[in-house]
Amino acid sequence: MAPKGQEQNKIEDLINPVAYKSNLQALNFLRNFVAVVAGIVVGICGVVGWHGFIYHFLAQLSCVVAMFLKGCTNPTSYFATWNNLLFFGVFSSTTLLSYILFWMIFYNVCHVF
Amino acid sequence: GTGCNKLRNITLHRQKDFAYALPAAVSNRLIRRSKDFVIRSGYYKLIIVTSIARLLNMEGAHPLLLDHAVRDWVFIPLTLAIVLMKLLTQYMHLLFNTPPPTNKELKELREMQAVARAGRLRGFGRFIPESSFKMRKDYFAGEKGIFSHKAVTRSPQEAMATDPSVMVDMMKKNLTGMVPQLAMGMVVNFFFQGFVIGKVPFPLSPRFKPMLQRGIDLVSLDVSYFTSLSYYILLLFGLRGAFSLVFREDVIDETEMMRRQMNPMAASPMGVDMDAMFKSEKAALAAVDYEWELESAEERAVDILRRQLKSKKN
Numbered sequence: 001m002a003p004k005g006q007e008q009n010k011i012e013d014l015i016n017p018v019a020y021k022s023n024l025q026a027l028n029f030l031r032n033f034v035a036v037v038a039g040i041v042v043g044i045c046g047v048v049g050w051h052g053f054i055y056h057f058l059a060q061l062s063c064v065v066a067m068f069l070k071g072c073t074n075p076t077s078y079f080a081t082w083n084n085l086l087f088f089g090v091f092s093s094t095t096l097l098s099y100i101l102f103w104m105i106f107y108n109v110c111h112v113f
Numbered sequence: 114g115t116g117c118n119k120l121r122n123i124t125l126h127r128q129k130d131f132a133y134a135l136p137a138a139v140s141n142r143l144i145r146r147s148k149d150f151v152i153r154s155g156y157y158k159l160i161i162v163t164s165i166a167r168l169l170n171m172e173g174a175h176p177l178l179l180d181h182a183v184r185d186w187v188f189i190p191l192t193l194a195i196v197l198m199k200l201l202t203q204y205m206h207l208l209f210n211t212p213p214p215t216n217k218e219l220k221e222l223r224e225m226q227a228v229a230r231a232g233r234l235r236g237f238g239r240f241i242p243e244s245s246f247k248m249r250k251d252y253f254a255g256e257k258g259i260f261s262h263k264a265v266t267r268s269p270q271e272a273m274a275t276d277p278s279v280m281v282d283m284m285k286k287n288l289t290g291m292v293p294q295l296a297m298g299m300v301v302n303f304f305f306q307g308f309v310i311g312k313v314p315f316p317l318s319p320r321f322k323p324m325l326q327r328g329i330d331l332v333s334l335d336v337s338y339f340t341s342l343s344y345y346i347l348l349l350f351g352l353r354g355a356f357s358l359v360f361r362e363d364v365i366d367e368t369e370m371m372r373r374q375m376n377p378m379a380a381s382p383m384g385v386d387m388d389a390m391f392k393s394e395k396a397a398l399a400a401v402d403y404e405w406e407l408e409s410a411e412e413r414a415v416d417i418l419r420r421q422l423k424s425k426k427n
Contacts, residue, residue, distance in 0.1 A: 029361070032354050048314050094354040101351025108188060108311035112179055 015080065023078050028089050030066060034059045035095040036102050043106025056099045060090045177309070177338065187305055191341060195348045198297055199356060205289045224387055227259045231394045239406045246403055254398040260391040298345060305341035313337045 038059035042052055064086055072078045072085075079085045089095060231253045238246050253259050306328055313325070317336045325339040339347075 025361075029358065032358050036355055036358065043314070050315050052314060093350075094357065097347075097351045098354030101347060102355075103314055104311065104347070105192065107314045109184065112184075112312050 020080070024084075024088060027063065027067065027079075027085070030063050031060060031089045031092075031095050032098060034063055035099040039099040039102030040106050043103040043108075044110050046107060046111045047103075048107075052103065056096070057090065060095070061086070177312075177335070179309070179311075183308070183310065187341065188310055188344075191301065191305065191310075191344065192348065195297070195345060196352065198293060199349075199352055202289055202293050203356065203360065209285050209289055224259075224391075227253065228387075228390050228394055231260075231398060235397060235401050238401065238403055241405075242407075243403065243405055246405075250398055250401075254395045258395075260395045263388070294349065298342070301345045302342050308340070309334070309338040310341045310344050311339060313339060 035056065038055055042055050047055070067075075067085065075082055075085045079088075234246070234249050234253070238249075241249075251258060255261070309326070309329065312335075315337075317325070319336055322336045325336065325343045326334065327340055327342050329340060
């Protein structure tokens, strides 16, 4: 994961756009992957009801932990802000819809079958 | 087979389940007789179930017993078919996506570049000294400036009429994008019509019923069950995320295209109304508030030094 770039003065930060974009892409990839895998697991377990979405948000928040393990010790130097790391793509429609879709597919194949 | 076991279990229990037992018995015999008709008996079974449920006016809370044959022959093949179709359209888009040949004249290019340069000037003007900035501003927005001339670029309507390559490009985009999806939707609707395919894992309000159950008019059927057409649409939207894992580049072509259709200004690379752009750039340049960064640089450096000395002291 490439670092963000130098900080020249405290007021304005210079952000290396290529590195920032690649960091965000890595986070996005991880979020999508976790959404799909969480959907499959939840579908196979047969979770029914609205509380199934809690597992989705739990899985998305575990991405933050995964990012820490990957070496992002100081989020402000890899992503712009804490909020960016926590909430980027958590509420995006692609991850949510993928989660719902795979949850549905595996629930149907295993339980309604 | 397994159907016989199910039949016995059901008749031991409540009488409401008899509705499922009866068509199961009928269609089990059908299955055993002719294996060729295994697909159609699956369909018939469900149609019989739904019609008997309509007669008996079943409540929706009762879990529907859906047949194995539906799973085998509809759910999994439909999923596989849509995944393969999306893969195909993705690859076709990649193969056919040659950039349109730039058939613009030198003057058009020059105007586009001028607009881009004016935008950059506005954004980063504080890095150049004041006289340079004024010179550039006058070059663009002055009385004899670039933006005062009439634009030579043709408007997008003229461009579309005179240039056949634009039409070919649009046709290619449509062909590899929307047309296979529409065709597949029609095919799905034709073959797998009139029965429910699966269950959504969470309860929904009745407002979702026409969305999820197109073509089935059962009022008492649980809203969580959906038909194959709605499943097709769900697949289309849901596979975007999974595909973005496989293809790292931008996969969501049809949503981009839909967004482009709703936003015609940013649509084609050459179809911008140059006159309007000139006017807006001129007004923006006149309105920019200019200050050379170097003027305040000494103060800022002093600030930073002070802060660093303070932090070193602590």
